[in-house]
Every structure is written in structure tokens, then in C-alpha cells.
Amino acid sequence: MKKGSPNKVILTALLALLCGGVFAQANVDSPYSMFGLGQVRNKTMNTRLQGMGGVSAAQFGKNMVNAANPASYAMIDTLTFLFDAGVYAKGSTFSTSSLSERATAASFDYVAMGCAFTNWWKVAVGAQPYSSVGYNVVTSFYDDMLGNYNQTFQGAGGLNQVFLGNAFRLGKHFAVGANANYVFGDSKSTTTLSFPDSTYLISSRRSRDVMISAFMFDYGVMYQGNVAPEYLLSAGITYNQKINLKGTQTIYIRSLEGSQENTTGAEYLIDTIFYDKNKDARFAMPHGFGVGVSLQKLNRWTIGADFDWNQWSTFRRNGVNDSLQDAWRVSVGGEYIPTSSSVSNYWTRVSYRMGAFYEQTYLNIHGQSINKIGVTAGMSLPMPRSQSKAVLALEIGKCGTKSANLIQENFVKLSAGVSINERWFLKRKYR
Numbered sequence: 001m002k003k004g005s006p007n008k009v010i011l012t013a014l015l016a017l018l019c020g021g022v023f024a025q026a027n028v029d030s031p032y033s034m035f036g037l038g039q040v041r042n043k044t045m046n047t048r049l050q051g052m053g054g055v056s057a058a059q060f061g062k063n064m065v066n067a068a069n070p071a072s073y074a075m076i077d078t079l080t081f082l083f084d085a086g087v088y089a090k091g092s093t094f095s096t097s098s099l100s101e102r103a104t105a106a107s108f109d110y111v112a113m114g115c116a117f118t119n120w121w122k123v124a125v126g127a128q129p130y131s132s133v134g135y136n137v138v139t140s141f142y143d144d145m146l147g148n149y150n151q152t153f154q155g156a157g158g159l160n161q162v163f164l165g166n167a168f169r170l171g172k173h174f175a176v177g178a179n180a181n182y183v184f185g186d187s188k189s190t191t192t193l194s195f196p197d198s199t200y201l202i203s204s205r206r207s208r209d210v211m212i213s214a215f216m217f218d219y220g221v222m223y224q225g226n227v228a229p230e231y232l233l234s235a236g237i238t239y240n241q242k243i244n245l246k247g248t249q250t251i252y253i254r255s256l257e258g259s260q261e262n263t264t265g266a267e268y269l270i271d272t273i274f275y276d277k278n279k280d281a282r283f284a285m286p287h288g289f290g291v292g293v294s295l296q297k298l299n300r301w302t303i304g305a306d307f308d309w310n311q312w313s314t315f316r317r318n319g320v321n322d323s324l325q326d327a328w329r330v331s332v333g334g335e336y337i338p339t340s341s342s343v344s345n346y347w348t349r350v351s352y353r354m355g356a357f358y359e360q361t362y363l364n365i366h367g368q369s370i371n372k373i374g375v376t377a378g379m380s381l382p383m384p385r386s387q388s389k390a391v392l393a394l395e396i397g398k399c400g401t402k403s404a405n406l407i408q409e410n411f412v413k414l415s416a417g418v419s420i421n422e423r424w425f426l427k428r429k430y431r
Helices: 006-022 069-077
Strands: 083-097 099-115 121-143 149-170 174-194 203-228 230-241 242-256 266-284 288-297 301-310 325-337 352-364 368-382 389-400 408-422
Touching: 006 203, 069 121, 069 174, 069 203, 069 242, 099 408, 149 203, 174 242, 203 266, 352 389
Parallel strands: none
Antiparallel strands: 083 099, 083 408, 099 121, 121 149, 149 174, 174 203, 203 230, 203 242, 230 288, 242 266, 288 301, 301 325, 325 352, 352 368, 368 389, 389 408
């Protein structure tokens, strides 16, 4: 067996430690993350595919881990060990019809590894956030008897997932795969009623802490075949299983003196009015599917399109509907490599990508669907004397609307990843 170069092995270990450290960091996300399970991540974890609008159901590569369709692992090069990792930074402007505010966030995106057990059995493992919660919303009111009073909604946390995937080739053209995902994490939400202009009225706060740990499963099927000597057609289908997540929640209501709005910002606990610790919590998760097609000219270009749908209208929190709707997404994208084998011009070996998407999220507030639209671009930069690459992706879009007194988010997201490709499974011919 051929060992990987020491420098790249060290780099892989450092990246794993870095991503593990960032994994637990909180994230300032969106006011809309107060609903459901928060901002649920798109299944496309790979930075390369993010630059193509998020198309993933029919995408595969011998040097790529595509967790969105586990059947794609079957196409990983038999002699290769793959390591992918990524981070992202996001800048947003949240606007209503009269106000606007900016926010930034940066966090871990994903880490994944893949290799072959046999020619027909490939394995992948990885981790990424499943959903994120991060908001701080203050609404102000006036009452003739109470005067000015505020309601403050705050939340933080989210769910993470680690996965183990297996894929199997079925003959020359078909492959099947499955991911076992362990989802875990906690989120904290508070609602505070305060009276900034009064020293006599007592503030109150309701807090809810939710912890979840459970398994979820998703499956994939993929077909690939030549339609001409240099042209390859692929199609993929994915399915995520309907399942019940189990967890615990702690709810308490407290009375407070002072508020965050006063001059000192000091708060003093007066009394705990209600306390319910470690009560069972159940979340009925929806099922969903995705389909995609892709056409590529080998080592030159790829185009693809996806459709994803999830039945979030069946989501339940302890048996109660959270006013969510079915979600769907359409994605299109492509990749172009000017000359993959060039040795004299570096930039002709760079992979260039573009894409676009339109998404109806699972949120429907005041009868208004919260939709998301965006365009993407990206590139892969080959590393010297290596098959490894640095990968960049840019996403520009908007989510939500200013209608019905709602909030519109305009955002720019930059993702950066590294794809390390090491041929670790070559037998020595000479000693």
C-alpha cells in the first residue's frame, strides 16, 4: 500500500481539527429561523455543487463526495482516499417597508471522507449542520394604560448531523446507496415582555430549551450511460424517510425586574412562576424526494437540473402543526473546463461553474409564502503536482418579502473548501 505524503496527511488532520472546533459555534442566522426547526440546510454540502446552483441528484465524480445522493459514492475512484471540507461567510441585509439592518455570519460548512472497500462497495462519512437558529427580534407597542412595552424574541442553537453512507454498484450502469444520519443538538428560545418606561411594572420571560438526538435515513439511486463516445448521461433519484425525532424540552417562566432596554441593561430575577424540566418532546419529520438529470462531455463540461420536494405540511411538534407548508426547489447549473490536460496554461485547467435556483421554503406566514431565489458561481483551483483542489463558490440571492409587514433578506454567501485526493491504495511493484 502506498502511503499519502506526510504534508498532506498533516494538512488533513489539521483541517479535521479545525472543522471540529468550528462545528459547535453558534450562528446568527435569520428572523425566520424562529419557526419549525430553524433554517434547515440544503442537502448539497459539497462546495463544488454549491457553485452549480445546488444541483446534486445526478452529480457524481471519482474525486467527489456527494452526500445529497448516497448512490454517487459508488463512482469514487477505487484507488483513492478523498477528504473534503468547507467553511462559509455570509452577509445579509434584513429589510421591512420602513427599516433595514445588516448582519454577518461565518461558520463550518461540512467535512466528508470517502474511500472504496471493494470495486463495487464504497463508503463515505461526514458531518454538517442540519439546521441553525439565530435571531433577535424586538417589537414595540403602546397601550393607554401600560404605556410603551416591548416583546423580544431571541433564539440560538440548532441541529448537527453526522452520517455514514454506503453505496453499491449494480452492474455497469446502476448504483444504489443509503445514508444513516445521526442528528443531535439543542436550541434555546425566549420571549420577553418588558416595560422600558416603567419602574413599577414587572417584566416576564418564557424560555424553552429543546435537545434532540435521533437517527434519520435517506436513500439514492443513480443511472449513468453513454449517449455518444464522449457524452455521458446520468439520472438520480433521492428519498428521505419520514421519521419521528425524540428529545426533551425544559420550559420555565420567570418574572424579572429591569430589562435589556433600560440604561444599565441589568436584569434581576424575582421569581420562577413555572418550571417543567426534561419533558418528552417529539417531532414528526416529513418525507421527501428529489430527481435530477445531468449531461456531460468528459473532461470538458457538465449541465444539470434538479427538482426537490419535502412534505413539511405534515411536520408536528408534540402533535401540533407549526403552520408549515410543503417545500420545493428547482436548481440548474453547469461546469466548464477549457482544457483539462493543459500543462502550459494554469487557468485553462480551472473548472468554472454557474447556476441558479428558486425555492419555496417551508414557511408560510400571514398567508404569505416565504420564497428564496439566487444565482451562483464557482471555481476549482488545481493544486501544484497534485489531484487535490481548492474550491470556491459564491451565492447571491434574496429570501422573503416586505409584503404583509414581513422581512426580506438580501444576502451574499461565500463558500471555500478543499478537496484532497490521495492515491493510498496502490500496491508496490518494487521494493
